Amino acid sequence: MEVVYFAGGCLWGVQAFIKTLPGVTFTEAGRANGTGHTLEGEYDGYAECVKTGFDPSVVSIRELMGYFFEIIDPYSVNKQGEDVGEKYRTGVYSENPEHLKKARAFLRERDDYDRIVVEVLPLTNYVRSAEEHQDRLARCPDDYCHIPDEILSKYK
Numbered sequence: 001m002e003v004v005y006f007a008g009g010c011l012w013g014v015q016a017f018i019k020t021l022p023g024v025t026f027t028e029a030g031r032a033n034g035t036g037h038t039l040e041g042e043y044d045g046y047a048e049c050v051k052t053g054f055d056p057s058v059v060s061i062r063e064l065m066g067y068f069f070e071i072i073d074p075y076s077v078n079k080q081g082e083d084v085g086e087k088y089r090t091g092v093y094s095e096n097p098e099h100l101k102k103a104r105a106f107l108r109e110r111d112d113y114d115r116i117v118v119e120v121l122p123l124t125n126y127v128r129s130a131e132e133h134q135d136r137l138a139r140c141p142d143d144y145c146h147i148p149d150e151i152l153s154k155y156k
Helices: 011-018 061-071 097-108
Strands: 002-008 024-032 047-054 090-094 119-122 126-128
Touching (some): 002 011, 002 024, 002 061, 011 024, 011 047, 011 061, 047 090, 061 097, 090 097, 097 119
Parallel strands (some): 090 119
Antiparallel strands (some): 002 090, 024 047, 024 126
């Protein structure tokens, strides 16, 4: 199993979508690449993200990137749907340099590469979100989500 972190706006919908994908073994709501080490106070530069465990014999980083691009607006800076702010930026983070290399290659191969604002960076810090944010849409399906229902249910 390998791990990669996806930031795509509000993490509730991102987690609900990613956990349905083939080859995904676990998900966890969290925050990536900020400066603090706890959940106290402000976001301190963090992006809401979903820690994603996956089986590389079933799904590749390239395939995960393709799925990820189904749920984000890759041209939007610090905004996804109605969620606005630095914590809602899009990004792919990993401690594995090969993941980052493959994610960057995916972006470069796109015709719209020069317009894409998705970060692809090494993971520098990660904090697990509070329990109330774990699998939130499964428990509270009427909560706001920027991802359309037809996409959220696509791989179920």
